Amino acid sequence: MLVTDVKSRPQYQQLRFDASGRFHLFVGQGEGGLALLRVRSELPDSEGIRVIYTGESHTGSELSEELASCRWRHLTLLPTQVAALQVLDEVLAQSLIGTRLYVAGSEGFIGLAEQVAARYDLQSDELQREHLGSSARRVFCVHCQTSHDDVTTNIVPCRGCGRHLLVRDHYSRRLAAFMGVMADAEVPGCFPELTEGFAPFAATNKTFNTPIPAIEPHIPARVESR
Amino acid sequence: MKTVESIEVIIAAIEELTPLIKRFTLRKVGGGSLPPFSGGSHVTVVMRGGERTFRNPYSLLSSPRNLDSYEIAVRRDAQGRGGSLFMHHIVTVGTRLEISHPINLFPLSKLARKQILIAGGVGITPILAMVDDLSAGAISWELHYCIRGPDHAYFGTWLSERYGDRVRLYDTSIGQRIDFAALAGWQPLGTHLYVCGPQSMIVDALESGRVAGWPESHLHAEQFAPPPVGEAFDVHLAGSGKIVQVSAEQSLLEALEAAGIEAPYLCRSGACGRCELNVLELDGELLHNDHWLTEEDRLSGTKIMPCVSRAKCRRLVLDW
């Protein structure tokens, strides 16, 4: 059995204001903005609350305007995920212990934000994560170490080495990505059935509006039973 | 089943460091290296004192980089149950003792960005070995150490000479106090705090951290308090049908051990959870003194930590 429900799958929750913290840093991306809009009403009016948001997402859910119309004491809007993560890094470097970090967005974005947070030794009681929007995964090719963002199918052609990768449920926190392994390693040319979206997030799959990555035509439709 | 494997040691040196504290150097009987340990570890020393056997946990204070010997420090407690008096008055150079393998229930975080150590009195012992570990690494650290007065400054002076500014001493005899609120208030993300000392110091340190928003994962404390005394009671062991009497001065765990039962333990201070036993029947109340059981566990009345807790009852039946 190649695709398994491994415990390494990240666990998410709905963001809740954690009153035991003294400072609060919210980081949102794409539809993650919905979580920020939702918790806005729970929040006290405090100098210690800060928001970083980027509308960049492959689902096109840009909520910068909605967020800007709420009155935040400190709101930073960034054009790209990379820029948002950069600002997150800078803010954490200045932050004091007692800060709670709340991250909302796609799985890929959450994973990258967690990598930044890990540099500052944020533990699970200081960090909340809410997955919203695309169930697309960041996939890491175990053969050539190339990462692919926004993968929505169980098989994806690797940009780096051209192999067809089967996206496993094994998530690496260190790499902030799911592992992609050669899909037809056992019998060349034999692939599992191509599916779209990832079952645990079936409910959010309707938000997709990007094309499924092209799969080379020589993949037989035949399903390999494992 | 033997739960804690023991090592035979011989007392190689005894030094009186302060009017209350003696340091003991332990070497392996027959020579050779002792097992490796990390700063914060303790061993349980078995003291066979005539009719009574004491098993007290003591932190290893010597450098974890030196395994030719271990060092422990024992504070004489005249009111205590006798373990410390045994070490002070009966043990001499050449005495053989049995100790457990080192166990670390107070380890340093490996991911920390900054380490703050706080100690009071003999609570400095695990911290001495932790500081030794830290001095070999790159993480920034500082130590705040409260002493009772100039006569009790042995470790304080030694630490200051060795580590300079990183060590801040507070002499409580002239009213010097740690300002916990200031200390906890302005630390960088990723700081860990470790406190070992009297109960009141631990409470103050942890509480100041919580007030400043520190998450529990960054707050660490250790305290080896002797098990509280109380009234005598009887324990029935469901498995063997044995009846064991627990005297007023004895802990439940000690009474089980005295009856030849090898009940499991690690910390002997109500913190690690290893000794938990199930209560099957009780005609009185459990007096919980541990830091392990949840409020729910306590209310259920079905669990007890025999290393520190006892019962006020005529009949307590344990699932053993």
Ligand code: FES
């Ligand atoms: S031995 Fe650790 S809680 Fe009892």
